[in-house]
Amino acid sequence: MADLDPWLAATLLLPIAMLAACGFARARARIPDLLWLVPLPALFTAVVAPDGAELVLPAARLGLGLSFRLDRVGAMLLGAAALLWLLAGVYARAGLRRTPGAAAFAIWWLLTMLGNLGVFLAHDMVTFYLFFTIASLAAYGLIVHDQSAPARRAGRVYVAFTLISEAMLLAGFVLLAAATPQHGIGIDEVVDALAQSPWRGTTMALLITAFALKIGLVPLHAWMPLAYSAAPIAAASVLSGAAVKAGVIGLIRFLPFAAPPPHWGQALAAAGLVSAFYGVGAGLFRANPKTVLAYSSVSQMGVLATVLGMGLMAANRHTAIIAAFYATHHVLVKGSLFLALGIAASRGWRLWVVAALALGLAGLPLTGGALAKAAIKLPLSDGAIGLIADLSAVASAILMFHFLRCLVCAPDAEPAPPATRLRRRAWLLLALACVAVPAALFPRLELMTWGEIFGPKPLWDAAWPILVGGLVTLARQSFYDRLPVRRAGAELGVDHALLLISRRFGDAVVAIDQHLRQWPTAALMFVGLVLVLAGALLMR
């Protein structure tokens, strides 16, 4: 069966089966313990399934169905995400045991995972939209898990952003289909047909905005610090590490690298640059390590958007794989940094591991981050842009030093339950993967040789931003106490204002409705409509 890869099928069926099992009370109690098992088939798929493995559900032959395909880009992200889901699942297990909301958490977890894994495999727009939506909506449950006021607020903001992103995505997809012969929905064919689309500009705008919302490009990032600060550590880890990559894979899949329309590359790159620096700037004023990491995500996704934008400008097909590689590293490193917050990593040798991971984001030599930075240097290598890339590395380094400082100074973000040995091992494994996975994948990219990485010049190139960052941090030390530290997402007082406005608006609508539903008004409206409709019909 050429079109039915068993691993691929198992990747999706296992989470679904687990979800189905949640319908039974006895099974439901056991599910939280088994969460970590669920991404195993996905991990195998990513490792063993051949490039181009396909899965087409039978219904697809009738018309609408779901079709999946694994390629190198998808496999990298799928593997990294599955690994993170697995280890974060191990981590979550300890905290969930016999807590009242465990089953609900497990359901949201499984749904988010299902959506997240599926989105890397989707081969047509409907499938993509399905899994993208599942992951996005289910993440709401993870964010509001502890039902505290900040969590509910974060959930509300997140849902607003997500639903708007979904709507824009759907609009973009419909425009893509409308421009495709026979209104096909295969991702390859619609992206090819985009060049001839009469709505090319609108389509690009909708898709880029939708995915930018998902990856939190400034100014569409407002939900991200709130959500990651409010979510439990395990959830924040998978959301920031894995779930956000749905937006990255979206950009990779749907940007027309082969025949890019003018200006969109510049726009995306510019937005990415703004995000890259804004994230750092904003993160420096936060004290909560979770919030700092969230802003780091804003910044890192900005870097990624810049890479994709530059690739689009240059019509460089390789951009996809490079961006995927960078994202793969980010999956693992951001996931493990979040998990570090719950295992008392602020002391002893573990602090050094955290430091290596954190500075890896700035390209610390001999880490996975250095490879990731090296890979994206290619599209970013020319002149002024190269300088900006270096500056971004410096900025990342400064932010990460700040994070380390917050980690050391702040008490554990989630003191109870105590860090178990299992949790620490899971975390350590993940930290190892941050080096091992990029190292294993890097040669396959065939971008450059190890020699080009380990030469003295490249090592120096990677190291000096860290040194500069460290020096700046030391210099900053003296001001530290004077700096105003802001609460997570405080600049988002806007959401209160918006909430108030929408509440006013809602009240107005309710008032209108009550008025319209009075008998004389409604009956008069009836007569009025008869007259208006007759008038409209007579108007020829």
Next chain:
Amino acid sequence: MTSALAFDLALAALVLAIATLTIAAREAMSAVISFIAYGLLLSLAWVRLRAPDVALTEAAIGAGVTGLLLLGAAATIGDRQAGAAPPLALMLAAGLACALVASGLAATTLVLLPEPAPTLAPPAMASLATTGLGNPVTAVLFVYRALDTLLEKVVLVLALLGVWSLAPDRVWGGVARLGPDAPPRAMLVFLAQLLPPVGMVIAIYMFWTGADHPGGAFQGGAILAAMWLIVLTARLADMPATSHPGLRLLVLAGPMLFAAIGFAGWALADAFLAYPEGYAKPLIILAEAGLTLSIAATLACLVAGPATRTPPP
């Protein structure tokens, strides 16, 4: 022709005046009373429009039974506060809108209708012979458009079910209360003894003649219902309980008989609700007989309303 015109003019003016009175009356009771007068006058208009069948129906059901129903309701509710009248601006807007609608409809009927008017009278008359009936309206009701009539009987039964369903749970299947609790007046009792035999004769005549002359099941049924209601109001007989199998059979026999004849037509003649050659008239009279009784029972029960007392043991 001018005297006829003058009569029509006077009639129309009177109808409109009484209608205005009905709408504008201060008290519910006077509105209902003028509505009954309005209905009776309107049946005169129907006579003028050469529609005696409709005139009879309007008088019997539109004015008669409806009037009884509304009288009862008005007597119970009276003019108790039902919310304020809408603000003046809304009244004005409503007046304007209704004036627009009325003038639009008047213009439509007076100006836009085609000449010569399309009519189905020729085919209806041409086929009349095959039905054996003399009254084309009855032919339309029971032959050409029998499905409408059948469904409308179902509507009537459904309305009765709807009314019955408003009984509180504890008195379900009980007896409907009719009229005031006070003992009936002697005059009413006298009337209730005098009228029903006459009414029944008229009703039977109406239904019987309906095949060939104006009249039929509706009108006959309505008169029977009225007679029954008089008897009930005068306490000469008791309303049967709504769970009484006999009452339910009475209500349902007509529609079910009609449906059975329809299905028999499917089996024996060519089509559902077709009548076998030569048997049309007897079958229609049979159906009408059943329907007259059922209509009488249904209308009376509709006027009597839902049960208010528990069924007798």
Next chain:
Amino acid sequence: MTIFAACAALLMGLGLFGLITNPQPLRKIVAFNILGSGVFLLFGIVARRGAAAGVGADPVPQALVITGIVVAFAATAMAVALLLRLFADRGDTRLDHESAAGTEPARDDCRPP
């Protein structure tokens, strides 16, 4: 016939006005009946216009009116029964209770912290 056509249109307008503006449901029901009889009269005019083949009025619209009158009566009966039940339960016959109290104020959990 022209007279009755105008009469029918005016009756419909009158009935409609009563139906819209009268706050008392019983009066609304009466107004509905006037509106309905106006419509039926329109059928009568159409029937009369269709006089042909030796009959004074087209029998088809006449039959439709008879059906219509019965349906209107059924509607009246149901409305009156509902009204009487409402009156028995509540002692008044206002129809705007629900719209005044149906939509409750905002939920607590949506209030900004």
Next chain:
Amino acid sequence: MTDAASQSVLPVLGIMLPATGMLLMLLVGGRYVEWLALILLPAGLAVAAAIFAAVWREGHTLIYVVGGWQPPLGIALRADGLSAAMMLVTAVIICATGLFAGPQFSQPRGRPERRAPLVFWTLLLAIWAALNAVVVGADLFNLYVALELLTFAAVPLVALTGGTETIEAALRYLLFALLGSVSYLIGTVLLFAAYGTLDIALLSARVRPEPISWIAASLMTIGLIAKTALFPLHLWLPPAHAGAPAPGSAVLSALVVKGSFFLIVRLWFDAMPGLLNLAAAQLLAGLGAAAILLGSILALRQSRLKLLIAYSTVAQVGYLFLIFPLAGAASEPASSIAWTGGWLQLFSHAFAKAAMFMAAGLIAEALGHDRIAELGGIARRLPISTLAFALAGLSLMGVPPSGGFVAKWLLLLASVMQGQWWWAAVILLGGVLAGAYVLIVVGKALAPAGAAAAPTAPVSRRREVVALTVALGAVLLGLVPLQPSELLQIGRLDVHALAAR
């Protein structure tokens, strides 16, 4: 209508089987009512399936001339592709509702007859007969009688629980529906006066674009809109649909409001093809758009679950009216796409809304209330009902694979292709708002129970499974192809040929 058509008595059976069944139920009463329902529901489903199969297989309309009297004098019944699909969906939902309502409305053995069961089962069958009469009716006055049948069956269903609010809601519903009926009747008599026929097929050949047609059509359309509860004529719907018992709400929201909508489409697409001009089509869809946006916002603002669902119906009905500008224009294939999308929206909403009301009914039964703020922990106690609600909600939001998604996709595609992007914006915004109100409920249901959570009453597992199955029906509808359906075109007039005439 297309020339090819075959005589079949099935449409008559579709009406008369439930109608006579209903009369029989009233006659026998008591416990026999449920036994009769047990026979009649599958029989009616079989008739609907047979009609569907016949139309599907033969590819043309089934016609029955009642009593052998050809229109215009007589009455014909016609089952085209659309009627067949409507009948099947109706039958499935009615049967599911019957299964769901079984335990709730059963007569105790050896005790006097109870009110609610007898009334419920008879009304269920009456609604079924009426809906079938509406979808196969081909005569405007016959359709009027069918509509009244539908109204008179729906109103007592609203008042079935007997609460004062429901009585008031039923009275408002009845009075407003009567206003709609009268308006429809005026249009009918005007058309008869102008063209001498009430038969839809004959009318479509005779009707001319002239003022009397437009006046008649506007009266009929607005009258039907009042019965469909399209904004701003929705005054009666929320209290009526929220006040009825759960199986009643399911049928009312899923099917009854669609009956009158179906007739609006019959009127404009079959009886008066090509007469709907741009301005009027935009007006109708504009009302639909207002319904989508304001209905969804109002749904968001409700504090009671059943009212939220009822307002969601107000919103979802709005989508149906987008069919007029999108499918009415002569621009293939966009208009066929919109046609399929519109009907799919109707079908999938029928399933989704029925499932939602069933689930909400079970939740209310378990908790003793349906206040959204206090739903915490219900997912633990009624996981199946919560899942049913969530799946139905996903269809309303338009998440694939669900009928709601395919419907929205096709409607969006059609509006983009016709350059009427404003409808696309409305559809998308409606999806966002639907997502918000569904997520609020599901989020609350999955949240842990509050400290003051009341003990829950037990709920029948079978009824939960019925609700879930109906919700799965909405999901399964998403497996139809993403393209115009041929079935729904069977028996349709060739509008564009007529427009060119």
